[in-house]
Amino acid sequence: MMLKITDLNVHYGFIHALKGIDMEVNEGEIVTLIGSNGAGKSTTLGAISGLVKASKGKIEFEGENITNLPAYKVVSKKISLSPEGREVFPALSVEENLRLGAFTRSDKAEINQSFERVYDLFPRLKERIKQPAGTLSGGEQQMLAIGRALMSRPKLLLLDEPSMGLAPNLVLMIFDLIESINKQGTTILLIEQNANMALSVAHRAYVLETGKISLSGDAKELMNDPRVKSAYLGEIHET
Amino acid sequence: METFIGAVINGLALGMAYALIAVGYSMVFGVLRLINFAHGSIYAFGAYMVYFFISIQVGLFWSIMIAIVLSGILAMLVDKLALEPLRKKQSIPIASLITTVGVSFIIQNGLALEQVFTSEKKGFPSLNLFPNIMIGNLTIQSSQIIMFAVALVLLAVLSYIVNKTKIGLSMRATEQNARAASLMGVNTNFVISFTFFLGGCSAAIAGTLISGYYQIISPTMGATIGLKAFAAAVVGGIGVLYGSVVGGLVVGVVECIAAQYLGSNVRDPMAFVILILILIIKPNGLFGKKGVSKV
Ligand SMILES: Nc1ncnc2c1ncn2[C@@H]1O[C@H](COP(=O)(O)OP(=O)(O)O)[C@@H](O)[C@H]1O
Numbered sequence A: 001m002m003l004k005i006t007d008l009n010v011h012y013g014f015i016h017a018l019k020g021i022d023m024e025v026n027e028g029e030i031v032t033l034i035g036s037n038g039a040g041k042s043t044t045l046g047a048i049s050g051l052v053k054a055s056k057g058k059i060e061f062e063g064e065n066i067t068n069l070p071a072y073k074v075v076s077k078k079i080s081l082s083p084e085g086r087e088v089f090p091a092l093s094v095e096e097n098l099r100l101g102a103f104t105r106s107d108k109a110e111i112n113q114s115f116e117r118v119y120d121l122f123p124r125l126k127e128r129i130k131q132p133a134g135t136l137s138g139g140e141q142q143m144l145a146i147g148r149a150l151m152s153r154p155k156l157l158l159l160d161e162p163s164m165g166l167a168p169n170l171v172l173m174i175f176d177l178i179e180s181i182n183k184q185g186t187t188i189l190l191i192e193q194n195a196n197m198a199l200s201v202a203h204r205a206y207v208l209e210t211g212k213i214s215l216s217g218d219a220k221e222l223m224n225d226p227r228v229k230s231a232y233l234g235e236i237h238e239t
Numbered sequence B: 001m002e003t004f005i006g007a008v009i010n011g012l013a014l015g016m017a018y019a020l021i022a023v024g025y026s027m028v029f030g031v032l033r034l035i036n037f038a039h040g041s042i043y044a045f046g047a048y049m050v051y052f053f054i055s056i057q058v059g060l061f062w063s064i065m066i067a068i069v070l071s072g073i074l075a076m077l078v079d080k081l082a083l084e085p086l087r088k089k090q091s092i093p094i095a096s097l098i099t100t101v102g103v104s105f106i107i108q109n110g111l112a113l114e115q116v117f118t119s120e121k122k123g124f125p126s127l128n129l130f131p132n133i134m135i136g137n138l139t140i141q142s143s144q145i146i147m148f149a150v151a152l153v154l155l156a157v158l159s160y161i162v163n164k165t166k167i168g169l170s171m172r173a174t175e176q177n178a179r180a181a182s183l184m185g186v187n188t189n190f191v192i193s194f195t196f197f198l199g200g201c202s203a204a205i206a207g208t209l210i211s212g213y214y215q216i217i218s219p220t221m222g223a224t225i226g227l228k229a230f231a232a233a234v235v236g237g238i239g240v241l242y243g244s245v246v247g248g249l250v251v252g253v254v255e256c257i258a259a260q261y262l263g264s265n266v267r268d269p270m271a272f273v274i275l276i277l278i279l280i281i282k283p284n285g286l287f288g289k290k291g292v293s294k295v
């Protein structure tokens, strides 16, 4: 097992955002965490990547306890987060953004390989190498955020709502990319509000409701689960 | 005409040294959105350290080197001991601001203690290291040339560090989004310390250059110059390095011309006259980015 979360609790002051979460991610999987707005999805990824403190519980990665490790150290464990809202560095060029993604690495030749890999996945970024990230379109910024996260050569990639705010054709493209990144050997933990799409690419899924896991299991089975259908796939299942 | 050119040359030399102080404000503002009012006192501390090490017979060169490093460390300690705890507690920004003012007084008065350097003015070795240059009736002092050249080279080095090195890239990333920078693996606390260190070093160098020109130091020497350099940083657009250079030069030249023709009492207020005029015309300073200068 690659990632094991046990009884994770997070407090923001008096707000009890995560109330004892247990989760697992195995090597090679795409696992998705779905849930409505405010359920605690981003908080979960924040706790894994060291941005928010766990008040209780344990996060283990490849057998090592990484609970409350500062964010800048979590990256060197080969976990990397593409955050909600992209958070690219607007005044820095596409290339500088990607270079920052490789901040923890030092081998020049290997870093160049990663640049090539990202440019292969996202040819549009290559055309805009020198352009400030703030001038990219929303879709391009999302590609940059994912590409930047890949530059650290993560074993586990955490994606927080990569399809948010994108046009439908771009959403499809992003999900295709998620699958191909996974096929190339990167394990993925995906957060989505677009539950239908997320369940269709994922192997397994967890459903989060106000800080607690309410359902979990095989993604395809959950897709047909009446509780999931009514709560999260409501407006999509008419196909 | 010669007096005018003389004033301009004087202004360019002083202005370049102001620029060196101004970048310290600018860099710290960049990473923390904080105006570090302790900066002027680090400038004075640097000059006093040179004075002290020379007085105990360490040669000029090594006295300056040691002073630079000690000033960098002091600036870093100011952040670690007084400012970082406030950031950790997520205090309101004004708390950090008033802390820097307080630290400035502590350092300044520390230097003035009877047991330390006393509040009396001290003589400082001249930095006229080679003969003055005469062009017609015009004399250019070698300390002016040294001040201009050293400050220019150091500003180029700083600009190289910020724009071309890995630590510089992490500074610029921290400046834009510290949270995202930490997700890239950047230790933002280290970046902040490093920024204070660089600022402290450049303040000490400026302190040495300017003291070597006036040949006099006092514990309060950083107060006025610190404010002037801050004005220069704002004139150029705080957070923009070349803005500080232009701002420093404008302030230096204008104040020297004003002092030449209107009397030396006009010198010190000029920086603020310029500041007010520029801010009315360009609220973000000459090269300032929109939306960055909100404090
Ligand atoms: N920085 C914060 N400070 C206080 N409360 C927060 C903060 N971030 C999130 N929360 C609260 O924690 C809960 C979970 O938020 P979040 O993890 O962002 O949900 P999701 O990503 O599932 O939409 C929400 O009630 C939210 O209001």
Ligand SMILES: [Mg+2]
Binding pocket: A041, A042, A043, A084
């Ligand atoms: Mg969220």
